[in-house]
Amino acid sequence: MDSWYTGVRTHNAQIFGHYIDEPPKNIEYLVIGFSPSSIPLKQRWRNNGLSADFLADYLQTFFIADNVDEIKANIKNAVSYIANELLENAMKFNDEAAHFPTSVVLRLFPNQLMFYVTNSIKPDAIEEFQRFIQRLLTEDANEMYISQLEKNASCEEATQSGLGFLTMLNDYAAQLGWKFDTVNHDTGLEVTIVTTMVQLDVPTA
Amino acid sequence: MEIKTDDYSVRYDEATATISCAGSLRLSGMEEYAPILEMLNNAAEQQAEQLNLDLRNLEFLNSSGINVLSKFVIHVRQRKSPQINVKGSTKIPWQSKSLKNLQRLLPTLELSFE
Numbered sequence: 001m002d003s004w005y006t007g008v009r010t011h012n013a014q015i016f017g018h019y020i021d022e023p024p025k026n027i028e029y030l031v032i033g034f035s036p037s038s039i040p041l042k043q044r045w046r047n048n049g050l051s052a053d054f055l056a057d058y059l060q061t062f063f064i065a066d067n068v069d070e071i072k073a074n075i076k077n078a079v080s081y082i083a084n085e086l087l088e089n090a091m092k093f094n095d096e097a098a099h100f101p102t103s104v105v106l107r108l109f110p111n112q113l114m115f116y117v118t119n120s121i122k123p124d125a126i127e128e129f130q131r132f133i134q135r136l137l138t139e140d141a142n143e144m145y146i147s148q149l150e151k152n153a154s155c156e157e158a159t160q161s162g163l164g165f166l167t168m169l170n171d172y173a174a175q176l177g178w179k180f181d182t183v184n185h186d187t188g189l190e191v192t193i194v195t196t197m198v199q200l201d202v203p204t205a
Numbered sequence: 206m207e208i209k210t211d212d213y214s215v216r217y218d219e220a221t222a223t224i225s226c227a228g229s230l231r232l233s234g235m236e237e238y239a240p241i242l243e244m245l246n247n248a249a250e251q252q253a254e255q256l257n258l259d260l261r262n263l264e265f266l267n268s269s270g271i272n273v274l275s276k277f278v279i280h281v282r283q284r285k286s287p288q289i290n291v292k293g294s295t296k297i298p299w300q301s302k303s304l305k306n307l308q309r310l311l312p313t314l315e316l317s318f319e
Contacts, residue, residue, distance in 0.1 A: 042233070049212075049231045049265075077298035084231060085268055146309055152272055153279035161235070161272035171302040 012182050016133045019177030019197050020114070028108040030058055036099035041091060048091060052083035055106050062108060075113075075202055078172050079106070082115060082198055085164035089196070090119035092160070093129070098191040100183070115198040120191050126180070129194075132162065133178055141169040168198060175199040208240055213263075215241050222252045222287075227262035230270045238273045245277040255288040256281075260304070261319070264297055271303055278311045290315045 032051050037044065056079040063072050083104060090102045100120035107114040121129065135144065145166040152161055168174040177197040182190045207216040213228035224245060232238050248256055258274075266274075281289055291307060293300035295318045308314050 045231075045233050049229065073296070074298045080265065081267075081299060084265075088231075088233070088267065088269075145306070149272070149275040149306070149310060150279065153276045161269050163268040163272055167268050167271060167303060170306075171299075 014130075014180040015177070016130070016180075017137050017177040018175040018199060019179050019195075020199075021179075028062065029105060030055060031103060031105045034102040036096070036101055044091065045088075048084055048087040051087060051104065052080045055083045055104070056080035059106070059108065059113075071203055078200060079113065082168055082172065082174065082200065085168065086115060086117040086196055086198065089164055090117050093119065093121050093125055093194075095120040095122040095191065098185070098189075100191055100193060111202060113200045113202055115200075116195055118193060118195040121180075121194050123192065126192055130180070136165055136169070136176065141166060145170050172200065206244060208244065215244060217244055217248050219248075219251065221257070222248075222255060223257040223259055224248055225259040225262070227264075229265035230263065231265065231267045232269060234269055235272070238269060242273050242276060245273075246280055249277070249281050249284065249287060249289075252287045254286075255290060258289060258291045260300060261292055261294040261297075263300070266299065266303075271306075274307060275310055278307050278314060282311045288313065288315070290317070293318045295319065 032055070034044075034047070056076045059079055060072060060076060063075065083106070087102075087104060090104075094100075094102060098120040102119040103117070105114075105116040105118075107116075145163070148162050148166060152163075165176060168176065175198070177199075179195045179197070180192060181195075182192055185191055206219075207214060209216075213226070213230045216225045217223075218225070230241075232241075235242075278289065281287070289311065291304060291314060293304050293316065295301060301318065304316055308316055
């Protein structure tokens with residue numbers, strides 16, 4: 001964590017969906033951190049894909065049994081897709097004024113993968129995001145996916161497709177959870193951070 | 206007609222009525238995808254009978270890209286032509302997961318995998 005921040009006030013945390021706090025560290029895990037940067041988003045965009053592919057490639061090492069090519073290809077594809085979407089979201093919604101680092105953690109369990117992506121969020125985006133999360137958790141994801149596609153098609157101005165989480169739910173059968181929290185900057189400013197968690201079942205090799 | 210970078214290519218061949226996409230498409234939003242959507246929509250206007258969408262070499266497509274394909278398919282549904290034939294690959298897992306959704310938007314769309 002950035003040294004300018006003086007810790008997380010967990011008593012303020014708000015949890016949505018299937019969120020599990022970071023489990024003990026006696027498992028394989030990989031963390032990639034991005035320090036706050038003044039480099040324009042457009043130039044940093046390529047990092048999302050490179051990092052997502054790296055996570056997916058790295059994971060291949062742990063599937064060593066023979067005849068698992070199809071399973072490996074499936075997992076690699078899912079990790080690459082999910083990590084890329086999570087990082088794209090983090091880069092889009094990150095509160096640049098907060099200078100808070102973004103991180104992605106991938107934890108590997110025998111039958112499950114867990115992703116945690118943490119980033120700051122712009123104050124004026126929190127309410128809308130939480131409303132969207134409530135819809136994701138209460139509505140039928142399949143119907144919501146199709147209606148979102150129809151809505152996007154009829155709205156020329158829509159810049160956000162809103163499809164990342166919906167594809168994870170529908171096409172990858174992932175489980176989603178979020179934790180919103182605040183941290184104190186040493187200037188006295190409060191910054192809201194969000195950790196998005198994605199759980200993915202993987203077949204035993 | 207072709208849009209090509211180090212990461213991906215999108216090519217329209219008028220003679221065979223085929224648009225071929227290859228590589229990894231991870232552009233950052235609808236604005237960056239606009240030239241590709243325009244190519245797709247123009248091809249649909251030129252081809253009265255059918256249009257083939259060859260995705261067999263498209264290794265990766267982010268959700269903004271899925272949105273672009275969906276917008277295109279809905280556009281064709283509104284025009285009521287041409288017939289869209291999508292070709293995917295069983296070797297690229299995202300395709301069997303996500304392409305079937307295009308058929309829900311346009312039931313006449315033909316989807317085949319090889």
